[in-house]
Amino acid sequence: MTGVRTAIVIGAGPAGLATAVALGKAGIQATVYERGAALSAAGGGLTLWPNGLTALASFGAAEDVRAVALASPGTAMRTAAGRLLSATTGPELDRIGGQGLALHRADLLAALAGRLGPGAVRFGRRCAGVRSGAHDATVVFEDGGEDRADVVIAADGIRSRLRADVDPRPLRYAGFAVWRATVHHPLPAAPGLLTFGGAHQFGIWRLPGDRVYWFASAPVADPARAPVRPPELFHTWHDPIPELLDVTTPAELTLTGAYDCPPLRAWHAGRVVLAGDAAHPALPTMGQGASQAFEDAAVLAAELGSGTELDTALHRYHRRRRRRARAAWSQARMLARVGAWRHPLACRLRDTMIASAPAGAQRRQLQRLFTTAGEEARS
Ligand SMILES: Cc1cc2nc3c(=O)[nH]c(=O)nc-3n(C[C@H](O)[C@H](O)[C@H](O)COP(=O)(O)OP(=O)(O)OC[C@H]3O[C@@H](n4cnc5c(N)ncnc54)[C@H](O)[C@@H]3O)c2cc1C
Incomplete structure (x- = not known):
């Protein structure tokens, strides 16, 4: 196999669009197909x-994304009654790598797609499979068409x-579901908030343009049978949670079961390589997807653009990324496990742990995640 000049990307989510932008910057012509x-x-x-x-900055897309996002002045955690358990200020976050941003997925995707040339994303094309050959790969679409x-x-x-062609392990359900909505609602500037009550959580982030993004998570036996609205219990929680629930219409709600799977053994097979959630399905609890x-x-993109043989480039990509993806996956699992505690004594212990976690230890853990993006295993 020799150097790479053309790529097909399946999926126009954050991973697919960002990869197409990065490949373009690396001199590789990419076409994105979206179902x-x-x-x-x-x-x-x-x-x-x-x-x-x-x-994003490494391939020139950070400023476009920042322009459609709102920086949060820190983060905070509270109990259902509103008692503050912990707060990390904006300047504290700056010291460990920078502050979090909140944005709407539609704005993120539009910002990334805006960096691609016209016609780079082809809609209404569902990939049915890929045949890897010695010199190229053929993508087969459900409409019978092909591209190489x-x-x-x-x-x-x-x-x-396509993950099944690389590592066929199944997803596993983590026992909770998440209701999410973005509503037009003015809220005063406040840190990004996560509230714990038993095995339930509620999160609030302000978005640009007087919009608020909220999510509620609760244990659910079967997400396919979960009610459209989050449990009534959240109406008894601190302000502005009841108010946000009241202004949200059923049409604005999305309900998703939480799934992940243990880290895959490989991220590539033949000429197919996985990226984003396809490569490392993780629970949403860290907000790192x-x-x-x-x-x-x-x-x-850096490895494919390096001019090395394809096998070597794909192998190096996996080596450089697997440890950080695994760390984000395992931290998300750990948070989900602690978040699922429901016995009152366990919940009191959790509140104490959050309130008294040594600032230094917390800071070091976040700093490791926030910095050295993907560069841990150059070889
Ligand atoms: C409840 C919840 C909350 C979350 N909160 C956050 C958060 O705050 N921050 C964060 O960073 N992440 C969060 N995530 C995770 C985040 O949404 C994902 O990590 C991210 O969307 C992954 O991007 P992706 O491009 O890999 O996949 P996706 O966003 O799923 O995009 C995949 C794309 O591929 C297309 N597609 C699929 N199959 C085919 C096919 N056969 N042919 C063609 N096209 C196809 C789909 O239509 C889709 O457009 C959350 C997830 C959940 C469930």
């Missing part, structure tokens, strides 16, 4: 962290169809 008729805003709000912004390129990037999300996807994009 949907347009960019999908499903899910609404997202938080973005300094490691994601560093990765030197390499195929599977950025087709947590339920990736898009940031990790941008790290994938930066490292994958």
Whole structure:
């Protein structure tokens, strides 16, 4: 296999679009195929962290994304009654890598797509499979069409169809579901907030333009049978939670079960390589999915653009990314586990742990995640 000149990207989510932008910067011509008729805003709000912004900056997309996001003046955690458990100020976050941003998925995707040439994203094309050959790969679409390129990037999300060709392990359900909505509602400037009560959580982030992104998570046996609205219990929680629930219409709500799977053994097979949620399905509790996807994009484009043989480039991409993706995955699992505690004594212990966690230890853990985006294993 020799150097790469053309790529096909499957999926126009954060991973696919960012990878296409990064590949363009590396001199590789990329075409994105998306099954949907347009960019999908499903899910609404997202938080973005300094490691994601560093990765975006490496391929020239950080400023466009910043322009559609709101920096949060720190983060805070509270009990359901509103008692403050911990607060990290903006300047404290700056000292460990930078502040988080909150933005709407639609704005993020539009900002990334805006950096691609006209026609770079082709909608309404669902990939059915890929045939890897000695000299190129052929993507087969459900409509019977085909296209070819030197390499195929599977950025087709947590339920990736192409992941099965690389590592067929199934997703596993983590026992909770998340309701999310973005509503037009003025709120005073406040830190990004996470509130704990039993095995339930509620998060609030302000977005640009007087919009608020909120999410509520609760234990649910079967997410397919969960009610459209989050449990009534949240109406008894501190302000402005009841108010946000009241102004949200059912049409504004998205309900998603939380799934992940243990780290994959490989991220590539033949000429197909995974990126984003397809490569490292993780629980949403760290809010790191898009940031990790941008790290994938930066490292994958750098390796594919390096002129080395494809096998070597893909191998180096996996080596450079696997440890950080695994760290984000395991921190998300750990948070989900602690968040699922429901016995009152366990919950009191959790509140004490959050309130008294040594600032230095917390800071070091976040600093490791927020910095050195994807650069841990050069070889
Ligand atoms: C409840 C919840 C809250 C979250 N909160 C955050 C957060 O605050 N911050 C954060 O960074 N992350 C968050 N995430 C995770 C984040 O949404 C994902 O990590 C991110 O969307 C992954 O991007 P992706 O491009 O890999 O996949 P996706 O966003 O899933 O995009 C995949 C794209 O591929 C397309 N596609 C799929 N199959 C095919 C096919 N066969 N052919 C063509 N196209 C196809 C899909 O239509 C889609 O457009 C959250 C997730 C959940 C569930």
